[in-house]
Amino acid sequence: MxxxxxxxxxxxxxxxxxxxxxxxxxxxxxxxxxxxxxxxxxxxxxxxLAQIKKGDKITTIGGLHGSVAELTDDTVVVRVNDTTRMTFERSAINAIIESAPGSAE
Missing domain, CATH: 1.20.5 (Single alpha-helices involved in coiled-coils or other helix-helix interfaces)
Known part of the structure; x- marks a missing residue:
């Protein structure tokens, strides 16, 4: 035992x-x-997210495609077409599809 x-x-x-x-x-x-x-x-x-600049073509986490019209530290205004602009949090950006050539903030 x-x-x-x-x-x-x-x-x-x-x-x-x-x-x-x-x-x-x-x-x-x-x-x-x-x-x-x-x-x-x-x-x-x-x-x-830190490299996003005006003119970049982006896609959001919701699947919206557009180009960056305006930037702040926290928000991004995305131009969807000639008349429609939408404001998103910067963290809502999923990917940069095409970087704008030579444009600066």
Missing amino acids: SQWLEAADPAAGGGIWGLILPFIIMFAVFYFLLIRPQQKKQKQRNMM
Whole structure:
């Protein structure tokens, strides 16, 4: 009976490292497969949002296509056609389709 109790003792199987090591390995796997790529993607998105300028052709997260008519730090006015202008938060921009040649803010 004492053999069973000794085998069930967690300290007998390698000490505390035998318990902690699997958690460290799982955290490292999650970091390199999930957390780090997400951070890189967020950094690229923030750079894209910072590079928007007047005249750029963009698409919003809702699928609206247009060109940037006006910019502020927080908002973007998108010209959809000759008469329609819509105001969006800068974070609502999904992608820059075509950058405006040589135009500055």
